[in-house]
Amino acid sequence: LVSERIRALCNNPEANAIRKMFEEGAALKAQYGAENVFDFSLGNPDLEPPIQLIQAVKALADDTAAGRHGYMPNAGRPEARAAMAQKTTREQGVPVTAEHIVMACGAAGALNVILKALLNAGDEVIVICPYFPEYERYIENHGGKIVRVGTKDDFSLDVPAIAAACTPKTAALILNSPNNPTGRIYSAAELQELAAALYTEGGKCGRLPFIIADEPYRAITYDKKQVPSLFPLYENTAVVTSFAKSLSVPGERIGYIAVNPACAEAVGVAAACAFCTRILGFVNAPAFFQKVIAHSWNAPVDYSPYEKRRSLIMSVMDTAGLRYAVPDGAFYLFVKVPDDWNGDDRAFTEHLKKFNILAVPGTGFGARGWFRIAFCVSENTILSSKEAFYKAVHSQ
Secondary structure, X not given: OOOHHHHHHHOOOHHHHHHHHHHHHHHHHHHHOHHHOEEOOOOOOOOOOOHHHHHHHHHHHOOOOOXXXXXXXXXXXXXXXXXXXXXXXXXXXXXXXXXXXXXXXXXXXXXXXXXXXXXXXXXXXXXXXXXXXXXXXXXXXXXXXXXXXXXXXXXXXXXXXXXXXXXXXXXXXXXXXXXXXXOOOOOHHHHHHHHHHHHHHHHHHOOOOEEEEEOOOOOOEOOOOOOOOOOOOOOOEEEEEEOOOOOOOHHHOOEEEEEOOOOOOHHHHHHHHHHHHHHOOOOOOOHHHHHHXXXXXXXXXXXXXXXXXXXXXXXXXXXXXXXXEOOOEOOEEEEEOOHHHOOOHHHHHHHHHOOOEEOEEHHHHOOOOEEEEEOOOOHHHHHHOHHHHHHHHOOO
């Protein structure tokens, strides 16, 4: 009864690598004890939500106003949209109003909504490798075709390669910064070069590609680095994001789409996204958490525990003799498979399991020869994994 496409995807190890590792981790913990399993598989933030958010939840839970659980405009509650416009104005450095905002069911819901709004059947969407694996599924959901473009050796943008990938069918480019899985933040200079190249290629092709900036990790950065603003650089841009990582509420599924006011069809794109929110069956973003976020989006958060864990996990890798890309942000470490494994990341991550280490093969991210470690785990887990990593690297 299951469709052939979905059956194939369900049985595809690359399509299920992250969740498969997470489930295997639960089984190993039951067998060996949680303290003896080093699960770096899932990017599940373990910092507690800020106190302002908790206070907002408690206060709003006591609200007895009539209609508080009722329908609302598909684009979201006016107060939530106004708050997200204020947030986006601050981040992008250009005035954004509520009419440019559509509340969404997390960044994943936002991506599906905007892709549905933008894509015609057969349209192409460029993604930068390595990339979050679900991008491919989201693009396919709406009749699009994924076009993978590699980066330079340091995971910075290869703008000439992106330009070469543009065709009259190129509808959009997904830009994830800080990147999952590398933690790379694309610099202002890179983004300026990218914008210039897309304007040039768009002129040649007769179609200006839309940049979809996927930014759920924008707030989590290291070494005083910041994520540059795209709106002043390129008109056809929208930010899709959520509070899953920044405020540690991934299960609440609350995010939004912000369309660049400079886009010639900005209001039309936002209206299309609101319409697609309805016809995709989301109807609206979670009502209660729209209220919560409107009251707590700017709550101060101390991300220094992640920065400390970044240092600790890099130290563990150094001790084991593993090479890695130093992340600018997010909470992932992208690690090179040892040379004697001939780039076989699947085999190496299977080997790691013998030492109760769970990490995700890079092949699923479009980067064979690497594996991803999510270091949003306890310091004890990181420190206790040092001996296991060393043994794994120095044994066959």
